[in-house]
Amino acid sequence: MTPLIEKEVNPHFEHFLFDWNQKFQFLVGGYGSSKSYHIALKLVLKLLEEKRTALVIREVYDTHRESTFSLLQEIVSDLGIDHVVKCRSSPLALTFRNGSSILFKGLDKPEKLKSINNISIIWIEECSEVSYEGFKELLGRLRHPSLPLYMMLSTNPVGQDNWTYRHFFRDEQLKRFVLDDETLYKKRTVVIKDTYYHHSTAEDNLFLPKSYVKQLDELKEYDPDLYRIARKGYFGINGTKVFPQFEVRSHSDVIEAIQQIDRPLKRAGMDFGFVESYNALIRLAVDHEKKYLYIYWEYYDRGKTDDETAIDLKEFIESKELIKADAAEPKTIHYFRQRGFQMVAAHKFQGSRLQYTKKIKRFKKIICSDACPYTIYELQSLTYKADKDGRLEEDEFQIDPHTLSAIWYALDDYEVTDLKQTASERVRPNRERRSIQ
Template structure:
């Protein structure tokens, strides 16, 4: 086998020495955007698996389908960054990465199929490491405990068992804070906070984004810029719960209609599709699916929606982009329309939604993140004002668009008397 000499500090950069060298059970890193936490973790595991021929890695996110565009892509990037692509084999069906000289595996699983996690075995060595990416998505600590128990057995030689958790620090009430960051003097825990300032690979344009955020939105800067915990105070919606349900069973109710809304994004913000069911009689809303991706051109938006089987649904989209709506209609979304919006449409929509009980399927991780961080804004004196913050609102906006016709009928007093066509 050919050898290759590299100088790690040039490849990895600074700010993660303790993170890299820690061998305790739990290595936890919360960080701001562009803090290179995920990239560093990917580099770490590629390097360490080559160093330890008995090691194998399990990579987990709450929803399996989100792994391909996140951890899997980061690990492939790390292989190329280290210049060792000739030693690794990557495949996408199913997604898996193999270290060719020994047969060691990087396996990928989602918590939406827990049986596939508890039954994992490896042919070479032992499953000793786990990387749990975006662990803020896991709202139930018991789910983490189940994962924790899957990393067990005696480690041969100098091998060690470890679980790495990486996350954005959106919510100070998350169980990760109490369990790891509030723990005192536990040698088995490294809980670390990083931010963009330790990322020397950012250019001037990248840094300017954070400088503008610091000046124009200091509250957001504390979390998205400095990696501090988000303080969730004054939630817009408290009438919701995460719950598994059968979409077919709910949609079979005579009083249930489908609702779809679309909010456009591209470079900095994601394009967000909200998919739900509304029961006007029982005052219930069921959130069953979502699309949440950046850099989607209109054709890609159509392909994503069509792939999920929603191309024939009525979709109410952000009317600020009429050209995009027209193009999507030409591509095949025949029933897409622009939202009417209008004066006080945001608050009217919020007030209407607050009259319903909202059930969110666990796979809708981005919707859960947004709704659990969508709060009323504050003025410069810290007083709450009657408008929501201008963040965590991509799916929240799409949600409102999806029920716009019902909001309008409710304000006219015709919601229960007029026929409703969806």
């Protein structure tokens, strides 16, 4: 018999506690919103009512003891159900008198998952720290011969490049749309097919000290990125953008703009890949007078041999377009040349990554066709990597942008004029300028 329980909870979570209508329950929000607490409470209440085995996951197993396990231990004590639920510290587990149990695992030890059977509920805490491959592996572990299956996920929002955003909201790369995150921020709870979405902030936790909320508010003054995540609970660009001047326009508008350029500089650049990396080939055009860079065509694929890629790109043989390619792959370049491609190695040198990136940043605008989803995915939200002291590394990024490498190579012998005018240029604005072709 389930014991009678009385517990005061935050009103914003009341409906969530007893709603088991969707397989996936995705809770996202700011710091201190109590989302993890209410997931833990919901899990205990369910396992008191039904005999189930639940699995609690974090990326690193050792982080459970001071987080999820400690939280569940606190809830058992607060509910006064120590006589029906036992908390075991080695190995970490909760066992219920009705036969239910809660197990704790980390994805840093994936072999430990193989021996677990009949898991009907999985809770992934801090799911943004788990890899997408880990998430899909856990879906395969969620199985039971008769009970409905559930997966609960909790996280603070991070960058829009994280798999949690791409899977549960939108993936520009795959042109996949599920839910506009702005809609969730306004409605607070949303149901889309088999997923229950829940958004929360510090205001939703009535038990949170005002001093803590004040600390979160102060973030706005010195760390706007963290303020967005911690205080507002919003996804967004996490870090400093590499190309703030990047914008997306319709393909027809981009082509029309290129046609209006007086003597446009057209180039093609290619970065090679195979298994982990991608073959990326970009066609671009430069408006030298305006200092605009247009990206209007892309090829982006992996796992193909050179002969398969050559077939995909045979139009370049017919058009005799010059392709500047990665100099680190001379054998590949030689192969393509033998097949009839006009392909040469781009110039690479010590520090070329940084110099090429600075060159691209000098364009006043980088305008990308909406027919180039992979370029948009990699460059629109591209941010710098920071070192352990928080300093930006100007030649390192949060992802490996293959399309950017292709652009580097395409423009390796082109120089964007420095946007700062010299004193003589200001005095003699009509002097003759040499056109770079």
